[in-house]
Amino acid sequence: MRYKAIPPTLRGATRRHPTDPPRGSEPAAAAPPRGRTETFLGRWISTILVFVLVPALLLPMLGVGAASGSDYLIIDRAALMSLPTSGSAWAAVDRAAGSSWAAPNLCDQNNKTDALALAAGLVYARTGETSYAAKVRDAIAAMMPTQQDGCSNAVLALGRQLGGWVLAADLIDLRDLDPSADATFRGWLSAIRTKDIGGQGRWYALDQTSGDSANNWGTFATASRVAADRYLADTQDLATAWAIFKGYSDGSWPFNKTASWSSAWSCLPTLSSSVKRLPIAIDGSCTEAGYQLDGLPVEDASRSAFPVPSSGYINEALQGITLSALLLSRAGYPAFSSGDRALLRVAQAVDRYGDLNATTVAQHTTWVINAYYGTHLPTVAASYGRAFGFTDWLYGPTPTATPAPTRTPAPDPSPTASPTPTVVPTPDITPTASPAAGPTDTPAPRSTASPSPVETTTAAPTASATLAPDAVLAAIMADPDLSASDKRQLIDLYERLRGR
Numbered sequence: 494m495r496y497k498a499i500p501p502t503l504r505g506a507t508r509r510h511p512t513d514p515p516r517g518s519e520p521a522a523a524a525p526p527r528g529r530t531e532t533f534l535g536r537w538i539s540t541i542l543v544f545v546l547v548p549a550l551l552l553p554m555l556g557v558g559a560a561s562g563s564d565y566l567i568i569d570r571a572a573l574m575s576l577p578t579s580g581s582a583w584a585a586v587d588r589a590a591g592s593s594w595a596a597p598n599l600c601d602q603n604n605k606t607d608a609l610a611l612a613a614g615l616v617y618a619r620t621g622e623t624s625y626a627a628k629v630r631d632a633i634a635a636m637m638p639t640q641q642d643g644c645s646n647a648v649l650a651l652g653r654q655l656g657g658w659v660l661a662a663d664l665i666d667l668r669d670l671d672p673s674a675d676a677t678f679r680g681w682l683s684a685i686r687t688k689d690i691g692g693q694g695r696w697y698a699l700d701q702t703s704g705d706s707a708n709n710w711g712t713f714a715t716a717s718r719v720a721a722d723r724y725l726a727d728t729q730d731l732a733t734a735w736a737i738f739k740g741y742s743d744g745s746w747p748f749n750k751t752a753s754w755s756s757a758w759s760c761l762p763t764l765s766s767s768v769k770r771l772p773i774a775i776d777g778s779c780t781e782a783g784y785q786l787d788g789l790p791v792e793d794a795s796r797s798a799f800p801v802p803s804s805g806y807i808n809e810a811l812q813g814i815t816l817s818a819l820l821l822s823r824a825g826y827p828a829f830s831s832g833d834r835a836l837l838r839v840a841q842a843v844d845r846y847g848d849l850n851a852t853t854v855a856q857h858t859t860w861v862i863n864a865y866y867g868t869h870l871p872t873v874a875a876s877y878g879r880a881f882g883f884t885d886w887l888y889g890p891t892p893t894a895t896p897a898p899t900r901t902p903a904p905d906p907s908p909t910a911s912p913t914p915t916v917v918p919t920p921d922i923t924p925t926a927s928p929a930a931g932p933t934d935t936p937a938p939r940s941t942a943s944p945s946p947v948e949t950t951t952a953a954p955t956a957s958a959t960l961a962p963d964a965v966l967a968a969i970m971a972d973p974d975l976s977a978s979d980k981r982q983l984i985d986l987y988e989r990l991r992g993r
Contacts, residue, residue: 630667
């Protein structure tokens with residue numbers, strides 16, 4: 494790569510990015526000396542060139558395509574290849590992939606053909622069976638024309654399905670499988686994120702709904718938006734989606750309430766006028782009329798009469814939050830720790846008030862949550878839901894093989910000789926020294942992660958590599974010596990060089 498191809502602002506300049514917050518809206522920090530900053534930028538540019546260009550030169554010599562070595566959006570490629578091709582969880586994936594699928598329909602909010610395509614993508618990625626890749630490609634082509642402006646609940650139907658189609662395309666490496674089909678899909682995908690598709694008075698576009706609604710319409714819209722951004726390598730819109738997710742999870746986003754919103758489900762302090770303050774999406778640790786509301790998504794809980802929330806609505810919200818957190822985390826954002834581990838608190842609230850596994854479409858969420866947080870929330874076979882599923886195979890513990898039984902020896906027909914009496918030794922009555930008293934080591938408390946864009950996750954019951962985010966992106970965002978604009982431009986450079 495020629496020096497002139499590097500953006501001017503990365504050649505040592507330290508000017509602020511146009512989208513940076515205005516002066517005075519961020520904590521004051523001493524700027525490093527100019528020469529020192531240039532050194533850090535130069536170091537990172539060199540590192541990126543080594544990470545990207547060296548593999549690009551070596552892989553063709555080794556007969557390996559660059560795309561074949563990249564990781565999937567939901568799991569590292571090597572980790573997926575280590576997963577078993579036997580057992581009940583795998584059988585469910587394989588069965589869904591090979592079944593007869595209903596026709597795709599982006600106007601049907603209950604259509605789940607995208608999740609079946611996800612299953613086929615997983616089987617292809619694991620086994621290389623090309624018929625499944627072709628099945629997914631053809632289904633994607635059939636899906637796009639089904640989007641019709643003005644159909645009932647159009648944005649909800651799109652948000653529930655789009656993410657699954659994106660993950661399926663990623664798993665079959667559509668760009669390499671059929672470049673023409675991938676180009677068509679990418680063009681459509683980029684446009685559908687912002688297209689006014691109507692169908693509901695308030696929510697008319699995917700990105701608009703993502704940034705306006707704190708109910709399950711918004712969580713599904715955000716999940717599909719993040720999936721599309723990741724597939725398209727749109728780091729700018731991904732940063733916007735992250736800001737929305739962060740505000741949703743940590744309470745810093747005063748969203749627009751719906752008619753369903755009830756103050757009974759929100760325990761924010763009141764103003765002097767006894768009116769609730771601007772609403773938050775997820776309750777913190779608090780009680781209302783003696784009921785613990787910690788972790789409840791207020792908008793979806795408000796669909797039920799206080800004090801017993803319907804697990805159906807909050808399970809719907811949980812699906813969108815879970816997929817958003819997974820995809821953002823793998824992009825290097827601290828989504829699982831955001832909002833005092835908001836995703837975990839939502840799951841615990843559902844478990845406390847209802848049943849995490851009450852609805853089949855949400856039974857896949859707990860496997861992701863347990864894997865990332867190291868918890869043991871109740872699980873059942875994951876199956877699939879809206880835009881995601883089969884997480885018991887992806888993130889569940891590897892079952893321990895049952896050892897073969899030891900053969901019992903045949904009895905010896907010869908008579909057994911009488912045993913020789915054993916002399917019992919006199920016991921040593923020397924007292925054993927008592928152990929020195931000392932405090933028992935107490936595990937260090939789990940700290941709440943700061944909103945640094947580097948995700949720290951608890952290892953899954955399987956290999957920790959399954960859940961590792963992109964190391965280079967995470968390292969860039971963790972570097973305290975780089976400004977926000979420097980980080981954005983380095984990430985943009987890295988993504989462009991990788992061709993993602």
